[in-house]
Amino acid sequence: MIVASWNVNSISVRLPQVLDWITANEPDILCLQETKVVDERFPKAEFEELGYQLAVYGEKTYNGVAIASKLPLANVQKGFKVEVGPGSRRLIAADAGPLRILNVYIPNGSAVGSDKYYYKLAWLSALKNHIDESYRRDDLLIMCGDFNIACEDRDIYNPEEVAGTIMCSDVERKALNAVKDWGLIDVFREHHQDSGLYTWWDYRMGAFRRNVGFRIDHIWASRPLAPLCKAILIDREPRKLERPSDHAPVFAEFDVTIAS
DNA sequence: ATGGTGGATGGTCCA
Numbered sequence: 544m545i546v547a548s549w550n551v552n553s554i555s556v557r558l559p560q561v562l563d564w565i566t567a568n569e570p571d572i573l574c575l576q577e578t579k580v581v582d583e584r585f586p587k588a589e590f591e592e593l594g595y596q597l598a599v600y601g602e603k604t605y606n607g608v609a610i611a612s613k614l615p616l617a618n619v620q621k622g623f624k625v626e627v628g629p630g631s632r633r634l635i636a637a638d639a640g641p642l643r644i645l646n647v648y649i650p651n652g653s654a655v656g657s658d659k660y661y662y663k664l665a666w667l668s669a670l671k672n673h674i675d676e677s678y679r680r681d682d683l684l685i686m687c688g689d690f691n692i693a694c695e696d697r698d699i700y701n702p703e704e705v706a707g708t709i710m711c712s713d714v715e716r717k718a719l720n721a722v723k724d725w726g727l728i729d730v731f732r733e734h735h736q737d738s739g740l741y742t743w744w745d746y747r748m749g750a751f752r753r754n755v756g757f758r759i760d761h762i763w764a765s766r767p768l769a770p771l772c773k774a775i776l777i778d779r780e781p782r783k784l785e786r787p788s789d790h791a792p793v794f795a796e797f798d799v800t801i802a803s
Numbered sequence: 804a805t806g807g808t809g810g811a812t813g814g815t816c817c818a
């Protein structure tokens with residue numbers, strides 16, 4: 544079973560690229576972030592024509608998450624039970640066959656010490672509580688999405704230059720590690736140890752051409768599920784297209800049987 | 804050097 548995650552930076556703009564990518568790669572589940580449309584305007588029919596069910600939780604202009612799945616989705620949950628602050632739409636969860644999917648768009652945080660940074664930390668705390676309340680350690684859980692945090696220096700092109708700044712400050716890394724300590728595994732690092740492997744490159748300054756990137760989009764798996772991951776890749780090809788998202792999709796294959 | 808690029812918007816805000 545193939546599970547993918549992609550921050551598309553507007554599903555309206557990126558729809559043709561996303562549909563092409565789905566056709567080429569045939570993921571069973573695709574988690575999207577930064578869809579930037581209200582639910583009524585999400586292009587559901589185009590996904591349904593390719594055989595996918597949709598669960599969407601979006602808003603105008605900002606944020607927005609969605610799950611497209613070939614398997615029927617059940618127990619769809621949108622947002623935290625009690626939202627953090629103004630309550631932007633950044634979390635959607637559902638069960639798909641044997642898997643429990645948690646798709647998150649963790650706040651960017653803008654700059655260390657800013658109001659948005661403290662919102663990011665509060666959101667991470669709420670995420671930890673949400674997982675504690677919602678899942679069991681023996682669930683086949685995937686938490687994926689745009690985490691907006693590079694966990695280690697090898698996830699960053701120029702760690703010395705950006706040390707302590709947004710997406711790699713110690714405090715936000717610790718807050719994310721507190722989530723991870725529930726029992727989640729960064730599946731990508733089970734399969735790849737190299738630096739230079741990124742999922743996001745700024746649109747500016749020719750960052751992609753120079754591979755000035757960050758690995759901030761992740762697929763994490765619970766302890767019983769992680770060993771079933773047979774392969775995981777970042778697909779850089781869509782980032783090379785005209786009018787790309789600034790993020791590349793990440794996708795993982797899990798050797799799980801689908802009960803009928 | 805606080806720049807630069809892209810998306811949604813219709814003023815700027817966000818990333």
